[in-house]
Amino acid sequence: MNLITGSIRNVLRNAGWILGSKGVNAIFSLAYMAIVTRTLGVDRFGQFALVLGAAKGVELLVAFQTWQIVVRYGIPHLHAGRSTALAHVVRFTMWLDASAALVAAPIVLVTMIALGGHFGWDAGFIQQAAACGLLFVFAAYSTPLGVLRMYDRFGTAAMADAVAPIVRCLGVLVVWISGPNVIGFIAALGLAELLTAAVYWWLALRLPGMTWRLDQPLKWRDLADANQGIGSYAVTTNLTSTLDAFGNQAGVILVGLLLTPAAAGGFRLARQIGQSLNKLSQTLARPIFLEFIRSRADDDASTQFHTLLRQIIRLSGIGAGVVVVSLLLLGQPALLLVGGRQFLWVYPILLLLGTSAAFEFATLSFEPALVALGRPGTALKLRFVSTVVFLAITVALTPLLGAIGAGVAALVSSILSSLMLWVAISRLRTHEITDPNHRMTEAIDRTD
Helix, strand or coil: CHHHHHHHHHHHHHHHHHHHHHHHHHHHHHHHHHHHHHHHHHHHHHHHHHHHHHHHHHHHHHCCCHHHHHHHHHHHHHHHCCHHHHHHHHHHHHHHHHHHHHHHHHHHHHHHHHHHHHHCCCHHHHHHHHHHHHHHHCCCCHHHHHHHHHCCCHHHHHHHHCHHHHHHHHHHHHHHHHCCCHHHHHHHHHHHHHHHHHHHHHHHHCCCCHHHHHHCCCCHHHHHHHCCCHHHHHHHHHHHHHHHHHHHHHHHHHHHHHCCHHHHHHHHHHHHHHHHHCHHHHHHHHHHHHHHHHHCCCCCHHHHHHHHHHHHHHHHHHHHHHHHHHHHHHHHHHHHHHHCHHHHHHHHHHHHHHHHHHHHHHCCCHHHHHHHCCCHHHHHHHHHHHHHHHHHHHHHHHHHHCCHHHHHHHHHHHHHHHHHHHHHHHHHHHHHHCCCCCCHHHHHHCCC
16 A cells, blocks of 8 residues: 555656646746737637647657657666667657658648648748648657656656747747747747757756667667567557547647638637646646556556556546636636637637546546556557547537537547546456456556
C-alpha cells in the first residue's frame, strides 16, 4: 500500500508540474485567442481556424507518439543499466519523428491547395499558408519529452512547455501592432512551436548520458531483439495519433466544409475554451501512464496495478465534476472575454464540448492502463470506433443543426468511448490483473 501511496503522490506531484505549465498555457492561449478573434472578426478568424486546423491535423496525421515509446521501452533499459539498448530506443524514436516530418511536408501543401480551391483563396495566400504549416510539421519534440519523463524530470519539461504559450502571445502581439493579418498570426504560432522544440532538445541533451545516446548508431536487429514488439507498438501510436487528428482538427475542417469558415472559427473557439477547462485531464494522463509502467515491475504487480487504477478512477470522477461546475460557472464569461458578443452564438456548442470533456476526464486512466498492460491495439480499436461515430454524426447533423451538430457528435462519441473503455478495463481487471497466477509482465509482453 505504501507503494501505491507513493505512486499516487508521484502522479499528483508530476501532474502539478504539468498543470503549472498547462495553466500558463491556458492563460496565455486565451489571451492570444482574444487578440486574434477580436482583431480578425468572425469571417477571417474562420479562415485562421481552417489553416491552423489543417496544419495541426496533418502534423498529427503522420506523427508517432514517440514519447510513449521512449517511456514504455526505455524505462526497463534505464533501470537495468543497458545503455546501448536505451540508445537504440532513443535513436529509433528520433528517426520516426524525422520521417514523419518529411512525409507530412508534401501533404501540407496538397491540403492547403485543396482548401484554397474550395474556399477561393488566392495563390499567394495558399503558398503562405503552406509555409506556415511546415513550421508545425518540423517542430517535433516528442522524443526529448519522453526522455525527460523517463528520467522523471517533469519540472524541467514543464519549463519547456511554458515556452510555447508565452512566445505565442508575444508573437501575436507583435503581429497585432505591426499589421494584423491571418498569415502573420499563424506564423507567430508556428515559430513558437519551433522555439519550444529547440528548448526541449536543449534540456534533454543536458541530462547525464544523453551525448552518448546520439553517438550510438541505430542497429535494427539489436533494436528488435531487445525491444519485443516495438515496431507494432510504434505503428499503433501512429494510428492513435491519426485518430486524434480526425477527432480534434477534422471537426473544425468538416464544419468549415459543410457550412462556412465563420462556423469553423466559432467551433474552434468553443473547442479551445473547452480544452482550457479540461487541462487537468490531459495533465494527469501522462504521469498516470508512467506510474502504470513502473507498477508492472513490482513483485506484487497485479495488486499494485489494480489498487492504483481504482484510486485514480476515484480522483478522475471528482475531476469530472469539477470540469462540469467550471463549465457552468466560467463558460459564458470566458467566451465573452475571449471572443466578445460576436461569438456568443457558440455557447451551446461550448456546453456540448465541455460536457464531452467531462466524460473524457472521468475515464482518463483507462487508455493509459490498456497501453501499459500491452493492449495498445485494444485502445486503438475503441478509439477508431468512437472517431468513426464522431465523423458520421458530424456529417449527418451539421448540415441540419449547424455547428451544434458537431458538438452533439463530440458528446455522443465521448459517452460511447467512455462506455467501451469501461467494459475493456473491467474485463482485463477480472481476467488478467486480479488473477494471482497470471504475471503482469506476461500480459504486457503480449500484443493484440
